[in-house]
Amino acid sequence: MLSRRKRSITGKKVASFTEVNIKPDKARKIIRRYHFLINKQKIICNKLGITADPVPPHLEGPADVEDPQEMEKMLLRVQDKGMSRDSLVRCLHYIANEVSKKGGLKDYQLASRVGQSQSRGGDSSKLLVKWLRELQLPQHDPPLTALEIGSLNCHNCISTCKIFKSVTRIDLNNSNDSRGIIRQDFMKRPLPSSDTDRFDLISCSLVLNFVPTPIERGQMLRRLQQFLKRRSLFFLVLPLPCITNSRYIDHLHLARMLEHLGYVQLRRHESSKLYYALYALQNQSVNNTPTSFRHKKVLRDGPGMNNFCILL
Ligand SMILES: C[S@@+](CC[C@H](N)C(=O)[O-])C[C@H]1O[C@@H](n2cnc3c(N)ncnc32)[C@H](O)[C@@H]1O
Structure with missing residues (x-):
């Protein structure tokens, strides 16, 4: 599915991969x-x-x-x-x-890569970086670090913006090994033992919707917190229909769930296809998870609605 161009226009040998477009x-x-x-x-x-x-x-x-x-x-x-x-x-x-x-x-x-191609709206971290600049994060010692889960590209905005001293990029894909992206399942990443292994920002762009079940999505959300320093940031991007056209999730439900997990929303944006939000982690979540976050409940219904759901 990847085409390898053997020579550049000038005749130089190259081993770059050009991605074939799929609808x-x-x-x-x-x-x-x-x-x-x-x-x-x-x-x-x-x-x-x-x-x-x-x-x-x-x-x-x-x-x-x-x-x-x-x-x-x-x-x-x-x-x-x-x-x-x-x-x-x-x-x-x-x-x-x-x-x-x-x-x-x-x-x-x-x-999985289709989402990040330029023709389909491009790099979601552009908006993240715009928000980070607006927030004027103070100079940090030690310098800021970020974790990008589901990384497809080590030259996207989060990696080139120079806000972070280091960006750790992970993805399930094995085809990314040579691209500065570690092949790793976030759910199996060893838990940090100290703040040195935690991050100031975690980007989770179009990843949660790739996680197969509602329970595993909730587990990912909970696990994320263990990798964040206190008062650090969480960038979430989802396909818009996961919020606007789901039987089980709407804006309010998602906002309450993230609030329950200890996040405060700093920014939010909706494009025609995507939902973007930036949160700050204020507290680690409490243990008493309300029933409404543990069990599926139809919030609204109608023809053509989807079943996207997150359970804690
Ligand atoms: C649609 S791509 C999103 C890529 C990119 N972040 C973006 O915004 O366009 C979703 C990626 O998430 C990755 N992914 C899903 N679950 C993951 C996990 N548990 N750990 C690491 N990567 C994961 C998949 O391998 C896939 O490449």
């Missing part, structure tokens, strides 16, 4: 499919009492040739109590095939 609709489809498969994989692994990450190699091995239509129907039923162990294992093989053999993960990673 947002197609990107969304790929992402939804990937999340669907990973969700089913987790459910099956739970039922079989094995780890999903990584799935034991003997259960990931090549599948027998399966009828895709039959397998897709079976995937929809993996939650059912009556499904046999054999059928669950067949589904696991099928998923492994779909994810790795047919380029599922590769396509997913490419789709």
